[in-house]
Structures are given as C-alpha cells and as structure tokens.
Amino acid sequence: MQKRRMRKTIVYHGFIWLLGFIMIYPILWTIASSLKPESEIFRNAASLIPSEWMWENFTKGWEGFGNLSFSTFFINSTFVTTIVVIGTLFSSTLVAFGFARIQFRFRTILFVCMIVTLMLPQQVTLIPQYILFHNLGWVNTYLPLIVPSFIGGIPFFIFLMIQFIRGIPRELDEAAYMDGASTFQIFWRIILPLTTPALATVAIFSFYWTWDDFMTPLVYLNDTELYTVALGLQMFSDPSSLSAWGPMFAMSVASIVPQLLVFLFFQKYLVEGITAGSVKG
Numbered sequence: 001m002q003k004r005r006m007r008k009t010i011v012y013h014g015f016i017w018l019l020g021f022i023m024i025y026p027i028l029w030t031i032a033s034s035l036k037p038e039s040e041i042f043r044n045a046a047s048l049i050p051s052e053w054m055w056e057n058f059t060k061g062w063e064g065f066g067n068l069s070f071s072t073f074f075i076n077s078t079f080v081t082t083i084v085v086i087g088t089l090f091s092s093t094l095v096a097f098g099f100a101r102i103q104f105r106f107r108t109i110l111f112v113c114m115i116v117t118l119m120l121p122q123q124v125t126l127i128p129q130y131i132l133f134h135n136l137g138w139v140n141t142y143l144p145l146i147v148p149s150f151i152g153g154i155p156f157f158i159f160l161m162i163q164f165i166r167g168i169p170r171e172l173d174e175a176a177y178m179d180g181a182s183t184f185q186i187f188w189r190i191i192l193p194l195t196t197p198a199l200a201t202v203a204i205f206s207f208y209w210t211w212d213d214f215m216t217p218l219v220y221l222n223d224t225e226l227y228t229v230a231l232g233l234q235m236f237s238d239p240s241s242l243s244a245w246g247p248m249f250a251m252s253v254a255s256i257v258p259q260l261l262v263f264l265f266f267q268k269y270l271v272e273g274i275t276a277g278s279v280k281g
Contacts, residue, residue: 027256028048029045029048030249030252030253030256031253032047032048032049032050033045033245033246033249034057034058034246034249034250034252034253035050035053035054035055035057035250036050036051036052036054036246037050037051037052037054037246038244038245038246040052041245041246041249042245054246056246057246057247057249057250058247058250058251058254060244060246060247060250061236061244061246061247061248061250061251061254062251062254064232065224065235068224068225070232070251070254072225072227072232073227073228073229073231073232074229074254074255076226076227076228076229077211077228077229077230078258079142080142080145080146080210080217080228081207081210081211083142083146083149084145084146084149084206084210085149085203085206085207085210086149087146087147087149087150087153088149088153088154088157088202088203088206089199089202089203089206090150091149091150091151091152091153092152092153092154092157092158092161092202093161093192093195093199094187095152095153095158095161096158096159096160096161096162096164096165097161097165097187097191099111099114099158099162100161100162100165100166101165101170101173101186101187101191102183114155114158114159115155115159117155118155118156118159122215126215126219129144130219130220133220138220139220139222140220140221140222140223140226141220141226142226144216144219144220145210145213145216145217145220149206154206154209157202157205157206160198160201160202161195161198161199161202164195164197164198165191165195168191168194168195172190173186173190173191176189176190196269197269200266200269201269203266204262204263204266204269207259207262208259208262211229211230211255211258211259212230212259213228213230214230214231214234217230217231218230218231229251229255232251233248233251233252233255236248236251
C-alpha cells in the first residue's frame with residue numbers, strides 16, 4: 001500500500017513538473033532567444049542553450065532607433081500605466097460602492113447594463129470611441145488611454161469590487177450613520193480600508209492589461225515619441241527588410257521584468273482578493 005501511494009505521488013509530481021515546464025517554456029524560449037545570435041534563433045529554435053551568449057542584444061535593443069532610446073517607451077508606459085491604475089481604482093471603487101450600498105432609481109437597470117457590457121468585445125466599441133475622441137481632438141495624445149479609466153473604469157473591476165463590498169457587514173454602515181457619518185465618510189473611512197485585498201487585485205490586473213495593451217496605443221498614437229513598450233517592440237520587426245529579432249527578444253524580456261516584480265511583491269494580496277468571499281465563517 002505504501003509503495004503504491006509512493007508511485008502515485010511520483011506520477012503526480014512528475015505530471016505537475018511536466019505541465020509547469022510546458023507552461024513556462026515560451027518564457028524560457030524568449031529568454032534564450034534574447035541571448036542567441038540572430039542566425040541561430042529560428043535555425044536552432046528548440047534549444048534553450050545559446051551556442052554563443054549575445055549580451056549585445058540587450059545593448060542594441062536599449063539603444064533603440066536613431067535618437068530615440070527604448071527607455072523612452074518604458075517611461076511612456078510607466079506614465080500611462082500609473083495614471084490608468086489610479087483612475088481605475090478611483091472610479092471602480094466609487095461605482096461599486098454606489099451599486100453595493102446606495103439605493104437609487106434605475107439601480108437594477110443600470111447594473112444590468114453594466115453586466116451586459118462585460119460581453120461586448122473591444123472591437124465593437126472601437127470605431128465609435130475613435131470617432132468621439134477624434135472629434136474631441138484627443139487623437140495622438142494619451143487622453144484616450146487615460147480618461148476612460150476615470151469615468152467608470154472596466155466593468156469587470158466594478159463587478160469584482162461590488163462582490164467584495166457586499167461581503168462587508170452592513171452593521172458597520174448603520175453604526176457609522178448613528179454616529180453622524182455621511183455617506184462619503186462611510187465609504188472613505190470604513191469601506192475603503194476594508195477593501196484593500198480587492199483594490200490590490202484590481203491594481204495588479206489593471207497594471208498587467210495596460211502595460212500589455214497593444215491595440216489602444218496603436219489606434220490613437222501616431223508620433224513615435226509617444227509610443228508605449230508594446231508599440232516599441234513591433235518597431236524591431238520590418239517586413240520589407242531584415243527584422244532585428246535578437247534585440248526585439250531582449251527588450252521583450254526587459255518588458256516582462258516590471259510585471260514579474262509586481263506579481264512577486266503583491267501576489268499575497270492578489271490571492272486574497274481573488275478568493276475573497278469564497279470562504280464563509
């Protein structure tokens with residue numbers, strides 16, 4: 001019996017290790033390709049060990065294009081992502097508090113409309129949004145990327161915050177009302193501090209999605225100086241001539257580092273936010 005249990009344990013852990021390797025293989029391949037000579041990247045694609053370590057790929061990639069260093073794209077992405085995360089936290093939390101705690105007219109209808117927007121692909125609203133921002137004169141600026149996060153955010157984040165706030169006992173609100181607190185004071189001093197795990201989850205996912213976003217900057221940004229990291233990476237690819245695959249993979253690895261650091265430092269809050277409300281008692 002003990003040998004049989006041991007065999008099951010070995011098979012189980014072996015399967016988990018194999019599955020984990022398959023999932024992480026694309027990242028390992030990207031890292032290995034960033035250190036390979038360009039002639040070897042696709043000729044010996046299966047190998048994860050470079051025949052020659054080309055650290056120059058990182059230097060060439062960081063030098064960028066002409067007078068435009070790749071650090072410019074990092075600065076642009078950091079600015080846009082930071083503002084979007086702040087706007088998303090602000091608007092999503094306020095809207096969620098209104099749906100979860102305040103009784104108002106057409107509340108159910110508006111909530112249903114918000115849920116319906118979860119099913120709308122981005123491509124459906126892309127053209128109307130572009131026409132709107134073009135008429136406002138916002139094209140080729142960061143405003144189309146930033147402003148939407150301050151006027152409602154993403155419905156998924158609102159729904160996540162609603163579910164979390166609903167798990168907070170209403171007795172806290174009632175006690176605060178009896179002490180003379182206003183609705184905003186209840187939100188700011190009671191609800192907001194208790195939603196820290198959910199806020200961290202929203203911040204992490206908002207950071208990931210904004211940092212990786214390619215479509216929105218591609219549609220609204222025209223000047224190369226305004227490009228984010230996602231657009232900067234595609235500049236290494238030139239269909240009419242040779243593509244700089246080595247520097248492109250090197251900068252791809254560099255672009256992963258901020259996301260990895262955010263995950264490592266905030267994974268505790270991420271797990272708490274996702275599992276919030278799943279356990280009772």
